[in-house]
Amino acid sequence: MSISQLTINQFRNIEAAALTPAGGLNLIYGANGSGKTSVLEAIWFLGLGRSFRSNQAQRVIQYEQEQLTLFCRIGEQDKVGLRRTRQGDVTIKVNGDKPEKVAELAKLLPLQLITPESFALLLDGPKARREYIDWGAFHSDPHFHLIWARSRRLLKQRNQLLRAQADDRQIAIWDQQFAHYSNELTERRRAWVNSLNGVLEGIIGKFLPNAQVRVSFSQGWDSKTPIEQILKQQLQRDKQLGYTVSGPHKADLRLRVNNIPVQDVLSRGQLKLLVCALKIAQGVLLSQQHRKQCIYLVDDLASELDSEKRTLLLQQLEQTGSQVFVTAIDPEQLAMISWQRMFHVEQGRINTTDS
Numbered sequence: 001m002s003i004s005q006l007t008i009n010q011f012r013n014i015e016a017a018a019l020t021p022a023g024g025l026n027l028i029y030g031a032n033g034s035g036k037t038s039v040l041e042a043i044w045f046l047g048l049g050r051s052f053r054s055n056q057a058q059r060v061i062q063y064e065q066e067q068l069t070l071f072c073r074i075g076e077q078d079k080v081g082l083r084r085t086r087q088g089d090v091t092i093k094v095n096g097d098k099p100e101k102v103a104e105l106a107k108l109l110p111l112q113l114i115t116p117e118s119f120a121l122l123l124d125g126p127k128a129r130r131e132y133i134d135w136g137a138f139h140s141d142p143h144f145h146l147i148w149a150r151s152r153r154l155l156k157q158r159n160q161l162l163r164a165q166a167d168d169r170q171i172a173i174w175d176q177q178f179a180h181y182s183n184e185l186t187e188r189r190r191a192w193v194n195s196l197n198g199v200l201e202g203i204i205g206k207f208l209p210n211a212q213v214r215v216s217f218s219q220g221w222d223s224k225t226p227i228e229q230i231l232k233q234q235l236q237r238d239k240q241l242g243y244t245v246s247g248p249h250k251a252d253l254r255l256r257v258n259n260i261p262v263q264d265v266l267s268r269g270q271l272k273l274l275v276c277a278l279k280i281a282q283g284v285l286l287s288q289q290h291r292k293q294c295i296y297l298v299d300d301l302a303s304e305l306d307s308e309k310r311t312l313l314l315q316q317l318e319q320t321g322s323q324v325f326v327t328a329i330d331p332e333q334l335a336m337i338s339w340q341r342m343f344h345v346e347q348g349r350i351n352t353t354d355s
């Protein structure tokens with residue numbers, strides 16, 4: 001799965017650009033503020049209907065313009081188009097039809113993003129790591145999304161009842177359903193993490209040969225006690241707090257070296273490599289399980305990494321056989337690998353250059 005054609009109009013500082021990326025390694029280079037990240041952001045926008053830099057989607061529309069339009073051809077067949085106006089109207093077309101949900105885009109364009117901010121996956125709270133697990137499970141398990149959505153809705157309803165100081169018996173009725181979906185969700189997450197570990201170990205071994213990184217799944221409540229019992233035991237406390245303290249909404253992926261959280265032990269460069277290992281492993285697993293290739297978007301690959309580690313990372317990305325978009329200020333920083341295609345960005349204009 002790769003983008004064979006990409007058109008960007010009125011997106012950030014890119015007025016109009018048409019790219020024909022290669023199926024493998026693509027380098028996007030140019031000076032600060034030239035628009036390199038905006039190219040990755042445009043691809044991300046096409047795959048998810050939102051930006052990875054701003055919560056306010058209208059910010060990506062070019063100044064003084066009323067709308068942005070994006071288009072890509074995936075492989076030979078699929079065509080995806082997206083238009084967003086300043087008023088917030090979004091039109092998405094997949095092969096000429098309007099998809100029912102934006103989630104359909106994510107299935108067509110599974111993207112892996114690595115930016116200098118991706119450290120958040122390891123440094124911030126569990127939310128980002130839970131989303132990481134859920135992305136993997138979503139793409140590998142066709143029933144996952146429905147179960148995830150039901151569990152989320154039931155949690156919301158339970159919290160409303162807690163806040164309303166509803167009768168214990170009424171809450172207990174909801175708890176049966178919530179417990180059922182919590183277990184379903186957890187089983188699927190655990191299965192996905194187990195499969196991930198098989199792939200991840202090999203990549204971490206290459207990237208961080210001297211650190212014994214252990215990755216484990218934490219389900220969000222004491223694993224020796226059934227969720228039904230936990231909900232019962234904690235009901236009065238939950239009522240006092242007005243929310244459900246334990247459950248699948250507290251799940252996490254724990255990463256430790258010598259039993260210490262990785263963020264307290266590893267260097268910045270090592271943390272970056274670990275984030276990259278996690279993202280690459282997710283993509284490799286997807287292609288092993290479903291013959292679906294991710295597209296990797298790597299912003300500012302060179303930052304934090306020495307030349308040897310840059311080479312290692314690029315080789316590993318190349319080995320995935322996936323389409324990769326990498327940005328860099330100076331192509332010399334990444335001259336250790338042969339690029340299939342190179343794009344020079346200058347003040348929002350994009351030209352293909354010799355690779």
Ligand SMILES: Nc1ncnc2c1ncn2[C@@H]1O[C@H](COP(=O)(O)OP(=O)(O)OP(=O)(O)O)[C@@H](O)[C@H]1O
Nearest residue numbers: 012013032033034035036037038059060061062063
């Ligand atoms: N809505 C917008 N309309 C027009 N221009 C914008 C808009 N939003 C941002 N810009 C400009 O577009 C450019 C976007 O640059 P981008 O972040 O893609 O650069 P970059 O090449 O990745 O830079 P760096 O190397 O510094 O990360 C910046 O010059 C920014 O000022």
